[in-house]
Amino acid sequence: MVEILLDLLLALALILTAAAALLSQDLFRAIVVFIAFGLLMAVCWVRLQAPDIALAEAAIGAGLTGVLLLDAVSHFRRGRGTDSVVEEERG
Amino acid sequence: MSTPLLYALTGAVLWGIGLMGLIGLRHLLRKLLALNLIGSATFLILVGLAQHHNGPDPVPQALVLTGIVVSIAATALGVVLIRRYFHLTGRTELESEVPEAGRDEEGHSG
Amino acid sequence: MRSPAARIGMLLLALMLTALLGRSVWQLSMLEPASDLPRQLQDKLAASGVEHPVTAVLLNFRSYDTLLEIAVLVIAAMAGISMARTRSLEDPELRTSDTLLRALLRWLVPLMLLLAGYLLWAGADRPGGAFQAGAMLAATGVLMRLTGLPLDFLRPGILLRIGLVLGFALFxxxxxxxxxxxxxxxxxxxxxxxxxxxxxxxxLTLSIGMILLALFVAAPVNDASEPEEGEK
Incomplete structure (x- = not known):
């Protein structure tokens, strides 16, 4: 009984974090929520008795993807102020 | 309903959310997020459906394991391409999707 | 340019597709599977040379899939590196002078490398293996890069190329x-x-780690001028 409840909660949390990651106004926030989604996915894999995938998901889905995307966001933020510079360089 | 089936159905819902995001969102990084979501959903469906009757099944698990690594590589390549695009054009949205003035659902900050 | 109506239509279409997918999943779950794959695997496991079924599938029973998967990774890495216009793939901007962070790294990096080695070794008889270990290596590299530790082996040169294809080549x-x-x-x-x-x-662990790291490192496009822009 408790396990079914846990599964239902986990499924609900997955859907909510997924929706929140896509709907969030702030891109930084969206990616942080997406990292949370990756961690929840790792828990899901444990529930599905797939510890191998859980390990990979925790390292990749939550860790590497998050760092990669956050790095890109900070790049865009930094680039924003120099948009005109980029334009000038091209011209 | 068994646990794997529950996750497979959750995967179907996530797939839908991801697809809508992929179509509806404009910022390229957000599209990439949506694409990742679709990938995760597909993995859930794959493993969930396979394990519904048989219990833990290493074959789809191994497939998903390689799938996860491929998907991070694809994401990383996508980020590289988006950055390149941003560097060349100064935009983070596709050319055909630059919002018109006055149309402002879901602000695209970031 | 898409009108709001077209957008809503697309979203509706996506909704319908999702409903279709959900229904298919439900219907498929009703079917009895034709074969008992886990059981067959269990019967043949002794012949595979490893005790952990997932590793056995990855590197023995379905090694063809894994081979092609590595090929995909190598191609992705090549594409990523060719996008980077930097001679050295280190970012001087990232160099940190935070002593605390450096001191922490001194402990963390060897620990993470050890963990990667453990994961690789564990793959023979319990959860673990080349992919997780490779991801761990890549994570270590990313950490080193973000704190500005020198990563000489990532210069686009012969060493990097060999590292990228090593796993695929041996396979x-x-x-x-x-x-x-x-x-x-x-x-x-x-x-x-x-x-x-x-x-x-x-x-494979080495190669996967280097591929992921190279893709991560290739991402920052520096503001160098583009001499061949007109030629393209």
């Missing part, structure tokens, strides 16, 4: 060797199976 070599010896492609000779799997996995 392919083993496959070809078995084919030339008269067996099926990628059939390991029975007496060496464990050693072969372990060595392939070790090199």
């Amino acid at each position: 392919l070599l083993v496959g070809l060797a078995s084919a030339i010896a008269g067996d099926v492609f990628l059939a390991y000779p029975r007496e060496f199976v464990k050693g072969l799997i372990l060595s392939i996995e070790t090199l």
